[in-house]
Amino acid sequence: MKVPLLDLTLQYEQLKDEIMPKIIEICETQQFIMGPNVEKMEKDLAQFIKADYAVACSSGTTALHLAGFAVPHPEEPKILTTPYSFFATGGAMWHISKKIYFVDIEPDTYNMDVSKMAELVDKHDIDIIVPVHLFGQCADMDPIMDIAKNNKRGKNIQVIEDAAQAIGSLYKGRPAGSLGDVACFSFFPSKNLGAFGDGGLVSTSNTEIYEKTRKLRVHGTSKDRYLHEVTGFNARLDAIQAAVISAKLPHLPKWTEQRRKNAALYDELFDGNPNVVTPVIRDYNYSIYNQYVIRVGEKRDELQKYLQEKDIGTAVYYPIPIHLQPAFEYLGLKEGSFPVAEKAAKETLALPIFPDLTEEQIRYVAKAVNEFTAKK
Numbered sequence: 001m002k003v004p005l006l007d008l009t010l011q012y013e014q015l016k017d018e019i020m021p022k023i024i025e026i027c028e029t030q031q032f033i034m035g036p037n038v039e040k041m042e043k044d045l046a047q048f049i050k051a052d053y054a055v056a057c058s059s060g061t062t063a064l065h066l067a068g069f070a071v072p073h074p075e076e077p078k079i080l081t082t083p084y085s086f087f088a089t090g091g092a093m094w095h096i097s098k099k100i101y102f103v104d105i106e107p108d109t110y111n112m113d114v115s116k117m118a119e120l121v122d123k124h125d126i127d128i129i130v131p132v133h134l135f136g137q138c139a140d141m142d143p144i145m146d147i148a149k150n151n152k153r154g155k156n157i158q159v160i161e162d163a164a165q166a167i168g169s170l171y172k173g174r175p176a177g178s179l180g181d182v183a184c185f186s187f188f189p190s191k192n193l194g195a196f197g198d199g200g201l202v203s204t205s206n207t208e209i210y211e212k213t214r215k216l217r218v219h220g221t222s223k224d225r226y227l228h229e230v231t232g233f234n235a236r237l238d239a240i241q242a243a244v245i246s247a248k249l250p251h252l253p254k255w256t257e258q259r260r261k262n263a264a265l266y267d268e269l270f271d272g273n274p275n276v277v278t279p280v281i282r283d284y285n286y287s288i289y290n291q292y293v294i295r296v297g298e299k300r301d302e303l304q305k306y307l308q309e310k311d312i313g314t315a316v317y318y319p320i321p322i323h324l325q326p327a328f329e330y331l332g333l334k335e336g337s338f339p340v341a342e343k344a345a346k347e348t349l350a351l352p353i354f355p356d357l358t359e360e361q362i363r364y365v366a367k368a369v370n371e372f373t374a375k376k
């Protein structure tokens with residue numbers, strides 16, 4: 001049996017008749033950039049996220065750029081983030097400031113370890129915190145916001161949620177993207193809500209951040225097209241991507257439920273196997289399982305090879321923590337700086353979790369994992 005890590009062709013088949021006429025319509029109007037489709041998509045998404053405003057942009061990485069420049073901060077702000085995320089989290093922030101700091105992660109959820117945060121925020125005089133809702137589960141946002149707004153130095157630290165993997169995820173009943181000062185989403189095709197190409201979004205309920213983000217998206221202009229109030233970017237979204245995202249959004253809750261059902265079945269099938277640690281979801285969190293990541297110890301690479309031989313697709317998210325990437329060598333952070341993240345990078349493996357998996361496929365994957373890990 002073949003089980004790919006992700007297969008979107010089934011989803012495309014189901015939605016083809018709904019989406020293709022919208023794309024043809026856009027081609028017929030030749031209105032490709034921004035316009036009514038983008039405005040509609042922004043409205044739909046703001047409502048879904050329960051944020052006052054949403055600004056569509058060209059990718060999740062771009063959303064991080066825009067949010068980073070839009071939040072109020074001093075020159076060369078000191079930015080605190082997680083070392084265990086997709087590179088874009090740290091990479092995008094580097095364009096805002098070279099002063100990047102990290103806080104280690106929790107060993108079970110892989111999200112930022114809030115218990116270590118207050119001390120670091122004070123020590124490094126942090127201006128911006130960028131939590132990531134990794135694999136679809138929100139970081140512990142209440143204490144993060146508390147540290148950001150009630151800290152020893154009396155600073156209004158800005159919190160940028162990297163919610164690229166968390167659309168529809170809930171924290172204590174509140175949606176990802178409505179929890180920080182501003183949030184960033186990605187519509188890269190492999191995300192739970194994927195476009196037919198690149199796309200991203202910034203959400204906020206802060207009017208100033210919203211207006212600044214909108215300006216930055218189009219070369220620093222707002223009303224008068226040729227008047228540039230600040231310098232900015234070309235970070236616009238295509239109308240076709242916006243139409244695809246709007247068309248897919250109503251299906252998202254159903255897809256999320258299917259992912260959660262798949263996760264529950266894996267959990268059950270791995271229950272009683274002491275060599276497989278299944279995802280730990282806090283009881284106040286509703287995870288959208290952008291990934292289903294197990295921890296299997298040092299034999300992770302061997303397991304991946306074994307599964308490959310059985311036609312099972314898996315992935316390592318992420319093999320090299322951000323602080324050990326050559327691009328961040330200038331920070332001087334050696335192996336051992338963030339041991340929890342470094343250990344997770346060696347021991348975790350993402351299994352197929354996409355909505356259209358069949359029960360038979362999930363049982364096949366779990367059986368193979370259980371067979372291999374039993375040998376340890």
Ligand SMILES: *Cc1c(COP(=O)(O)O)cnc(C)c1O
Pocket residue numbers: 059060061062085086088089132162164165185186187188198199200
């Ligand atoms: C995907 C992702 C991004 C970047 O989004 P793109 O749309 O690929 O630019 C940023 N952060 C995290 C955590 C992501 O998973």
